[in-house]
Amino acid sequence: MLPAGGRPLRAAHVLHELALRLPADAVLVEETPSSRPDLHRLVPARNPLGFVSAAMGGLGFALPAAVGLRMALPDRPVVAVVGDGSALYGVHALWSAAHYRVGALFLVLANGRYAIMDRLADQRGGKAPWPPFDEVDLAALARSLGCPARKVDGHAELVAALEEVVPTLAAREEPLLLDVSVTVDPDFQP
16 A cells, blocks of 8 residues: 555555566566565566576675676666665666666665664664665766666656656666665564
8 A cells, every 4th residue: 555645655665566567578686685575575577587686695786787687688678676775885887887878777775774784683682883874865876977867755756757667678778777765664574
């Protein structure tokens, strides 16, 4: 169910809208630990390489992996679904996407924190020793690296952006980062 007025979005809202539009032959690259259960539930992998994720738990995989996969598979739509914390570890890959004309979609679920790590600290009875990073603007970082980007703050903006971009993914030559503001899901358990 959508929030009143289309805000605040949760990751599940974003993933649901993506799933409604994602072509069956899409390559989805995932690096959003706090949203992974929703992604697995809502966005099925339907073809070989339909779902790609790092197995080792390190951060910084999704953005460069999406660039490489799109370069290797130029006829397949490629979407990276990545948390803003994870994106910070590989944001420089957006420069390559822009300069090599790699038409991938980078869908950043931006909650301004390392939600998975915060939750793990809470479960162990401690407070996370790192601060949130609400001031980080992934869309501005992307643009500074030459990658087109948009901020998305509500449901109507999200739907409009996905309706415009997803049908063009197989033929796109220009990358796009959607910096989608989401709230931390209070029910998430790692």
